[in-house]
Amino acid sequence: MNVRRRLIPAALASALGLGALTACSSDSAASGNTDKFDVVASFYPMAFLAEQIGGDHANVTSLTEPGQEPHDLEISTKQRAQLEEADAALYLKGLQPAVDEAVGQTGIKTKIDAATLTHLEDHGTGGHTHEGEEGHSEEEGHSEEEEHGRDPHVWLDPVKYAEIAQGVGKAFEKADPDHAADYKKNTEALVTKLKGLDSDFENGLKNTKSKVFFTNHAAFGYLAERYGLTQEAISGIDPESEPSGARVRELQQEAKADGVTTVFYETLVSDKTAKTLARDANLKTDVLDPLEGITDQSRGDDYFQVMEANLKALRTALGAK
Numbered sequence: 001m002n003v004r005r006r007l008i009p010a011a012l013a014s015a016l017g018l019g020a021l022t023a024c025s026s027d028s029a030a031s032g033n034t035d036k037f038d039v040v041a042s043f044y045p046m047a048f049l050a051e052q053i054g055g056d057h058a059n060v061t062s063l064t065e066p067g068q069e070p071h072d073l074e075i076s077t078k079q080r081a082q083l084e085e086a087d088a089a090l091y092l093k094g095l096q097p098a099v100d101e102a103v104g105q106t107g108i109k110t111k112i113d114a115a116t117l118t119h120l121e122d123h124g125t126g127g128h129t130h131e132g133e134e135g136h137s138e139e140e141g142h143s144e145e146e147e148h149g150r151d152p153h154v155w156l157d158p159v160k161y162a163e164i165a166q167g168v169g170k171a172f173e174k175a176d177p178d179h180a181a182d183y184k185k186n187t188e189a190l191v192t193k194l195k196g197l198d199s200d201f202e203n204g205l206k207n208t209k210s211k212v213f214f215t216n217h218a219a220f221g222y223l224a225e226r227y228g229l230t231q232e233a234i235s236g237i238d239p240e241s242e243p244s245g246a247r248v249r250e251l252q253q254e255a256k257a258d259g260v261t262t263v264f265y266e267t268l269v270s271d272k273t274a275k276t277l278a279r280d281a282n283l284k285t286d287v288l289d290p291l292e293g294i295t296d297q298s299r300g301d302d303y304f305q306v307m308e309a310n311l312k313a314l315r316t317a318l319g320a321k
Helices: 003-007 044-057 077-085 097-105 144-148 158-175 177-204 221-226 245-258 272-281 303-318
Strands: 037-041 058-062 088-091 110-113 212-215 230-233 262-265 284-287
Touching: 037 044, 037 077, 044 058, 044 088, 044 158, 044 177, 044 303, 077 097, 088 097, 088 158, 110 158, 158 177, 158 221, 177 221, 177 303, 212 245, 212 303, 221 230, 230 245, 245 272, 262 272, 262 303, 272 284, 284 303
Parallel strands: 037 058, 037 088, 088 110, 212 230, 212 262, 262 284
Antiparallel strands: none
8 A cells, every 4th residue: 555545544543343332333234214313434533423422313334344444445335325325424534535435426415524623734754753843834725735745643632633523513413403402412521521631641741751652653643742742653654664774773773862662553553563673672562552443452442441541551651750
């Protein structure tokens, strides 16, 4: 898979944990024509929002199966029928080109593009995301070429994820006015919980021995920027790309200079490169989950549990006081 396809993403998210999303089903037969507000979501972070905000009134299905790498998704004929039957589609334009195309071709009335509900930034493709790094300004044009370089992993920043949640809530209220009051209440509850998570990260990462962490690929740019950290990715935005020898030597030197103790890898991508670097540089390894999907290997059953596990892993690796 080429890097460009990875970059178009505006949200690296994936699979839907069936146990985590109580109102969510991946069975296409249950996707439309129910007596509820039928929502088709593209991947886990969107499905989680839909389930939390929709509550008892929504029937949520995900196009991306548990454990499936979201960028590799191809839309089946059955899934196109799902979309046609749904009341709303919730997706993140640019993350999954096949989804973008399918949604664009359907006559579905309510199409909610999460990429329009917050500001996406360009964290670069080389894996360097430093504290205070500037992204595109709001005044700049939003050309297609610029969007290719924008970092899709907005859900890993609780503040940006809350912004998206608020936009989704308003869209639900408009599309299903009979239950608008409940959608509003559910959205407010979710945003409050996300603010709490933000506080946990801010307080938990405020006093650490190191501010630098190594990851398998550059999924944590927004998180690093939010909490004053520096992400150094082995493989840039694309987790499937192999680092150069020069990049490996650079990381080895930086590990010594910045007191890096741990190389993080993730659940849906091979840990081979991360473990090789860790072995050569005498570092530890641990999981930092980009929450592209909930699987049996996830450290938690939903977004909040996995994010708390990520915080714990970061605190340990960075030497939190």
